[in-house]
Amino acid sequence: MNQKIWFGVFFITTLLIISAFIGLNQSSQLRFANEKIATLEKQVETHSNGDARQKLDEEPKEQTHVAKQAKLSQQIQQLNEKIKELETELNKDTEQEKAKKKVFLTFDDGPSPLTNEILDILNKRDVKATFFTVGNMMEQYPEIVKKTHGNGHMILPHSYSHNYGIYSTFDTFYKDFAKVENVYQSILGIQAPPIFRFPGGSTNQSSFKYGGKQFMPNITADLRDHGYSYVDWNVISGDATAISNKPDKMLEQVIKGSQNKDFVVALFHDIAPNKSTVKILPAVIDFYQKNGYQFRTFRDVTLDEMDEMVKRGIVNKPITDR
Ligand SMILES: [Zn+2]
Numbered sequence: 017m018n019q020k021i022w023f024g025v026f027f028i029t030t031l032l033i034i035s036a037f038i039g040l041n042q043s044s045q046l047r048f049a050n051e052k053i054a055t056l057e058k059q060v061e062t063h064s065n066g067d068a069r070q071k072l073d074e075e076p077k078e079q080t081h082v083a084k085q086a087k088l089s090q091q092i093q094q095l096n097e098k099i100k101e102l103e104t105e106l107n108k109d110t111e112q113e114k115a116k117k118k119v120f121l122t123f124d125d126g127p128s129p130l131t132n133e134i135l136d137i138l139n140k141r142d143v144k145a146t147f148f149t150v151g152n153m154m155e156q157y158p159e160i161v162k163k164t165h166g167n168g169h170m171i172l173p174h175s176y177s178h179n180y181g182i183y184s185t186f187d188t189f190y191k192d193f194a195k196v197e198n199v200y201q202s203i204l205g206i207q208a209p210p211i212f213r214f215p216g217g218s219t220n221q222s223s224f225k226y227g228g229k230q231f232m233p234n235i236t237a238d239l240r241d242h243g244y245s246y247v248d249w250n251v252i253s254g255d256a257t258a259i260s261n262k263p264d265k266m267l268e269q270v271i272k273g274s275q276n277k278d279f280v281v282a283l284f285h286d287i288a289p290n291k292s293t294v295k296i297l298p299a300v301i302d303f304y305q306k307n308g309y310q311f312r313t314f315r316d317v318t319l320d321e322m323d324e325m326v327k328r329g330i331v332n333k334p335i336t337d338r
Contacts, residue, residue, distance in 0.1 A: 117279070119274075128286060130291075143301055149173065150174050151196035173196040174213050184226040210243050217249070233335045236334075247331050251277065253270050274307075
């Protein structure tokens, strides 16, 4: 062979080797690229899964937020409905208050063991009353005083001794008055309100033989000047009179006395012997309920009601010289 042929063979061989090398290199690069793609795909998958996971994590958060908002608007709606309901109720109450007749049941001269029986009836019927209590009886039965007050009824002073001798002078009257106020505060832990009832009432004649006819006009004026209000009554049960053992007559007296009265302050006595008072009490409550009366007490008495009682001569009745 000549030199040209040898050179040709060498050249072709070299080309073959180079292309083989290139081919080898290319396939390794492809393999590398494929591996890289696989890795990236894995990463993408992982990432997207991660995203999904993150989304899953976020979704409950969003849901919680949305749920919270929904719950809050629901609560707001419920509250608005409640407000409307209460406003309607309030208007109804105000209208009823205007339309309804009123009765204040008052019990004097206790407390005594009979008070417990009266409380049982009142509480069972969910009726509240006012008790004008005597200081020396309060000292004997402090637990009954506390129970009466605790059951939501009103306790007001009715002198310490209930002795008409208190009507001798201003000094005898005010000493007794201060004593009952002190007993009141020591038992109930609150100051006695400036509302009370005179033993025998503001127009009593028992005072005549002690301080004279001028005594009640003078003492009532002085008490009013000192900011006190005294309460009388406009219906009696007669349980402190000769008919106190005749429950039928007592009930009749209450009903007759209440005729044509839309504002009643009824007088009873919760002294121990007054079994008839306990006997007629359910029928008395029935009567006032059936006739549209609202039971009221001096515990939540309104200024309008006090004014009304002043007008009707039940509170702060002007006592003129006789
Ligand atoms: Zn009395």
